[in-house]
Amino acid sequence: YRSTASNPDPQTKRKAIGLSTGEQLLAAVDQALQLDDHLRWEVQNSGIEPVPSEVPPVVPADFDWSKIPTQWAGERARTVDRLDKLLTEAGSAYEVNWSLPPRLDHRLDPTVDELLTRTITNSPSTAGKRLSDAKRHIYGLRPDPTAAYREAVRAVEEVACPLVLEKAAAASSATLGTVRNHLRDAPDKWQFVLLDNDGEGSVQPLVAMLDRLWTGQVSRHGGGRNSRDQTLAEGEAAVHLAATLVYLLGAGTLKRRKGSI
Numbered sequence: 564y565r566s567t568a569s570n571p572d573p574q575t576k577r578k579a580i581g582l583s584t585g586e587q588l589l590a591a592v593d594q595a596l597q598l599d600d601h602l603r604w605e606v607q608n609s610g611i612e613p614v615p616s617e618v619p620p621v622v623p624a625d626f627d628w629s630k631i632p633t634q635w636a637g638e639r640a641r642t643v644d645r646l647d648k649l650l651t652e653a654g655s656a657y658e659v660n661w662s663l664p665p666r667l668d669h670r671l672d673p674t675v676d677e678l679l680t681r682t683i684t685n686s687p688s689t690a691g692k693r694l695s696d697a698k699r700h701i702y703g704l705r706p707d708p709t710a711a712y713r714e715a716v717r718a719v720e721e722v723a724c725p726l727v728l729e730k731a732a733a734a735s736s737a738t739l740g741t742v743r744n745h746l747r748d749a750p751d752k753w754q755f756v757l758l759d760n761d762g763e764g765s766v767q768p769l770v771a772m773l774d775r776l777w778t779g780q781v782s783r784h785g786g787g788r789n790s791r792d793q794t795l796a797e798g799e800a801a802v803h804l805a806a807t808l809v810y811l812l813g814a815g816t817l818k819r820r821k822g823s824i
Contacts, residue, residue, distance in 0.1 A: 593667040605637025612636040668702045682806045693718035701798045708798025709782045715805035722812045743773040756816040
């Protein structure tokens, strides 16, 4: 599926309400990928292997395997990999996401995608799962910004609540909002790794990020005057802000000052 615009804006491309024939086809492909248990098994268990035709009949002891191209070991996974290459060559706005279950996602800048994926992989399992779900909701074939924002907030809570409010987290009473309030009201108890002009590790930068993520979730409660679903731009911003916070909090950049309780 190739966009008909010469230089389509990513936000504009994803605002169409109706589905074109090409999008209907991609939706069917996406559903087939997610429901294919054999494909899921191959991705999870078969891994990759050297392309047999590129391996010499007799392999020298000092053979450089890193120069040999690889492929998926499973036939079905190789078929989906060919689909992914066709989408790339066609300039499609979509690509195959190989996380389980495999699916079609909107194409991200490779550097941004790598950073997001690395954060998901290296995060505590619960936070990583939440962040992965948030990414799927915002970059899947049919984006759901409200769900993406919700999972982004939960991903940060998985790391921030037990770190800052351990007892409240154990009692399931801590939220991103209570974490923000504690850091804002008791800044002398905590130190951020980056120093300010006074040589102090003020937690204000973290408080500002937590506050914006928390207050920006206008879909959290229904019935309010300003309550509504999140926009696509809000969902994307929340996912990437959450990824930054999950990384920073998980990497030990926020520490309790010595002597504080």
